[in-house]
Amino acid sequence: MQRTMRSAADLAEAGLIAAAEVPALDQVAQRYSISVTPLLGRLIAEHGPPLARQYLPEPEELVTAPHEMDDPTADAPFTPLKGVVHRYPDRALLKPLLACPVYCRFCFRREAVGPDGGLLTEAELEAALDWFARTPQVREAILTGGDPLMLSPRRLERILTRLAAIPHLEVLRIHSRVPVADPGRIDAAMLQALTLDRPLYLCVHANHAAEFSTESAIALRALHGTGAVLLGQSVLLRGVNDSPAALEGLFRTMLRHRVKPYYLHQLDPAPGTARFHVPVEEGLALLRSLRGRVTGLAWPTYVQERPAGGGKFPLGMEVLLSGAGQPPRDG
Template identity: 40%
Template structure:
C-alpha cells in the first residue's frame, strides 16, 4: 500500500497527517481492493450492518501494517476492521460500563476519583478501534464537545479545589488543532490547584505523523505534562512510531502506555513480554494492562481474568520491574480500576508472613516484635506531630562555610555577644567568658 507513495512527493504526502485523515478508509470496497479479497454476499451484509452501528475508520498508515498474505488473522487488522461478532450483545454488556456519563457533574467531565477528573475534549479519533470502550460515542457528531462545554468543564475544575490531576481524553486530544489544544492546556495550567495534566492519545500508534514539531512545541510549553499512549501489539511499534515517541520524550515529556488485553491479539505471554520490552527500549513505561471492558459488542475480545494473571506471572521476576504494567479491571458501574494479579502472599499470622517468589520459592518474613503506634493516635483531625509535608528549603551555609561561598555577600563573621557589647549592654557580660 505504501509502495504507491514511494516517490519523494508521494512520501511527503504519506507522512502528512492531514493527508492521512483526508484519506481515512471507511469503505469495505477499498479494503477488498487493497488486500485483493472478496467477501461473499452474506459476509458483506453483516459487515455493512456492523458498520451501520459501529462506524469504520482506518488510517492508510495503520492499514499498511497489516500482513497482506493473511489479513484475517493479523493483530492489526483485527483491531481495525469490523467483525460481525460486534453485533452480538451479551446480557452483561453495557452501553456505559464505567458510568462515565453518570459520574459527570457537568457535561464533558467525569469525576470518579476524589482528586482527579477526566475532561472530554474531543470526540474525533484518527481510527475507530474495534475494542473501544466508548463505542457508544463513535461517530456521534451530537456528542462532540463544543468550546462552551469545555469552558464549563474548566469552570468546574476551577471551582473544585480538591482536583489536582486533569486527564484530557476523548476521542483523541491530538486530533484537535495545535492552537485549540494549546488554549485548553493553557487554561488548565492557570488553575492553581492543578498539579498534573495528562493526555491520552493513540496517535503514535495509528497516526504517528501527527506528532509534528509544531505540536511538540505546544506541549513543551506546559510543565508537568504526562502522555499515555496505547500500543497493544509489537507489530504496532514501527520506525515511524519510534520517531514520534522520540520527539515526545526528547522534549522532556514522560511517556506511559496503556494496553488492553484482547483475545487472539495479544493474549499470549510471549507477545506481551515482547511488547513491554519494545516499549521500554523506546522510553515508554508500561502503565496499565486493562481487562477488556463490558461495553456492547466486545464479548469476542474479552479473555478470562485468569489469562491476564498468567501473563503477569510471565512478567514479574522475568523482566525489569519498570517493564511490568499493573493489570487492572475497570469495575463495571463506575467502581474504578481494581488491580489484580498473582498471589505472592500465601499466608499471614501475628508474627510472620509467608511469601512466594516468581520461581515458586516459599519464604518467611518475620514481623517486628516491638512495632507500635508509639506517637500516632490515628486522630488525624487533631494531629500535633510535626508532619513536615512541604518540601524543605535547601540548607543555608553557616559559619566559615558561608564566608567561603560564592553565592553569599557576607564578608565578616561577628560573634553575637560582641554585637550586644556594641549596643552598650556591657553589664550583661563578663569579659573573660564572652570572647
Template identity: 55%
Template sequence: MRNRSRTIRTVPGLAEAGLLNAQKAAEVEAVAHRYAISVTPAMQELISHRPDDPIAAQFVPSVLELAATPEESPDPIGDARFTPVPGITHRYRDRVLLKPLHLCPVYCRFCFRREMVGPGQGLLGESELAAALDYIRSHPEIWEVILTGGDPLMLSARRLERIVGELDRIPHVGVVRIHTRVPVVAPELVTADLRQALRTDTPVWIVVHCNHRQELGPKARGALADLADGGFPLLSQTVLLKGVNDSVEALEELFRELVRLRVKPYYLHQGDLAPGTGHFRTSVAAGQELVRRLRGPVSGLCQPTYVLDIPGGHGKVPIAAGYLERDELGYLVIDPQGVVHRYGPAAAEADFPPAAQA
C-alpha cells in the first residue's frame, strides 16, 4: 500500500493506493488528461475503501465524467460575462469575487470550475493582481470581497497577508469572505502564520466547503478549532451529491457535527451543470424533499439555505419547497410533518391601527 504522506496526482498513484483497480485505472486515463487529480494525505487517511465511500466518490475520477449532456457548460454559472478584468467576477452590485489563484489542494469531481482550475493555471500575475485591486478601489459600491479560486488558503501567508492588507485599506470594503476547502482537506496549511495573515480591522469570514461528516477527521477538527479560537466566524457550504450525502441521515450528521465545531451551515448547493457531473446531480424535487424533512426535527442552527445558481450568470436563488400557499380565504401553511393548517385572513392581513395623534 502506498505511503500516505504525499498527495496523489496521477492515475497510477490512485491504483498504487488501492483506490482504483487495474480495469478502472485504464478507463479513467482519458478523464485524467482532461481534469486534474489531487487527493491529499488528510483525505487518503479517511477513505474507508468501501465501494460507496463518500470521500473517494468526491476525489477519485470515474469514467462517468466523460459523459457530458447538452445542458452542461464549461462555465455553468456564467462567470465569464461578469469578468471585467482577470481575477474579478462582479455579478452582484455590492460584492465581487477575487480569484488570486486557480489551484486547489484537492480536485472535486463535481466542481463547477473544473475547466478553469488545475496545474498550469497558477497565480494571478503581479500586474493582474494590481489591476484587480484597482478595480475594487474604483467601485465604491463594493462592500464585500470574496476570495475564491482555486483555494485562496493555498497562498503563502506572506502573499495572503498582502492581499488582505490591501483590501483592509480600501474604505468601502466592509467585509472579506474566504471560500476554502483547506481546513478540511489540507488542515496542516492552517498555521499560526496563516491565521496571523488574516488578522485585519476589516472582518474576515471563512466559508468552509465540506460535504460529508467523514471528512471531519481529527486534523480537520483541530484546524477549525484554531480558526474559531482565533476569532474568525465560520460558515459552511455543501454540495448536494447523489451517492454521497443525498439522505436525511447524511445531511443531519454533517450539519450537526459542523455546528458542534462552531461552523454554521450556510449554503446547500444544487449541483451545477458542469460537464461530466450528471451522475452526481439529484433532482431539485429530491433536494426539496430532503430539506423539508430536515426542517423541524433538526435545529435551526443546522439549516443551510438550499440554493441554485441559475445557469448563464443570472444569480443564486433559494429553491427550498414553499411552506405557505394562498387561497381565497387567506393562507395555508404546511408544517414540518406535511400537515396543512389554516392561517386566516384576519391574522394574515390585519392592518396596524393608525398612530395616535400627538
C-alpha cells in the first residue's frame, strides 16, 4: 500500500476486499468515488470493521431509501454564489474545492465530492472572497468542501491571508480529515500557511479511536504548535462507534491528541447510507451512559441538521442531563 487506492481493483490488490467483490464495487465506484490513503489502508488491515466500514465501498450504497436526499443539508438554496453557503446570519462556508483525501461512505456531500475536485477557478474564488468582504454580518468564515487541506499550501495561505485581512471576520475555521487520513500533508509549508494572527479553529473529523495513528499524533502536535485551536467532529455511525466503549475511546483519544470533542453529528440522510443510521433515542442513551464516566472536556454537542437546511440544532440536552446523578461541580 504505497499509493492511494482509487478503485475496487486497487483495494483487492491490497487485500482489503476479496477479488470476487470487484465487479459489484466497480458499479458503486461509477457513482461514488473511492479513495483510501496508504496509511488508512494499513489501519483498516490492523483494526478491521470500525475503519473498513467508513472507507470501503459496499453494494448497498446503490440502494436509496425513501427518506434519503441528494442534498440532505440543503446547501443549494443557501448558495448566493458558487463556493459559498450562507445558512446562518453570522457565519458562512467557503468551499474552495470538492476533493478529499478519502471518500467516506456516509458523506452528506457524496453526490458532489470526487477526484475531479470541483476546484474553484481564479475568477470564482475571487468572487467568493469578495462576497465575504462585502457581507459585514458574517463574522466567521468556515473552509470546508471537500477538504481544504488538500489545497496546495500556497493557495491555502493566499485564501487565509485574504480572509484574515477582512476586518469584520473575527474567526476562521477549517474542517478537515487530512490530519488523520493523510497526515503527511502537514509539512512545513502547510504549517506556515496555517499560522495566522487571526483566531483559527481546525475541526478534525474522526469517528473511531483507531483512526489516530503515530503519524497523525505528530501532525496534530505540529498543528497545535501553530496556535490553531483543535476541535473534533464525529458522526454517530452504526457498526463504527455506536457503543459506550467506542464513543468513550474516541473522545478520550481526541483529548490525548489536544483535540477538544466539539460535535457529534446525527447521520444526514444522504443516498445509500441507511446502514449507518442510529436512531436519535439510541444516540441519546449512548451519551447518557457516559455521564460521570468522562470529563466534561470530552463532551461534544450532539446535533442534527434541520430539514430543508435550517441549520444544526442540539439534540435532547434535557434528556441527557436528566437522571444522570450529580457530577462534581468541576467535572
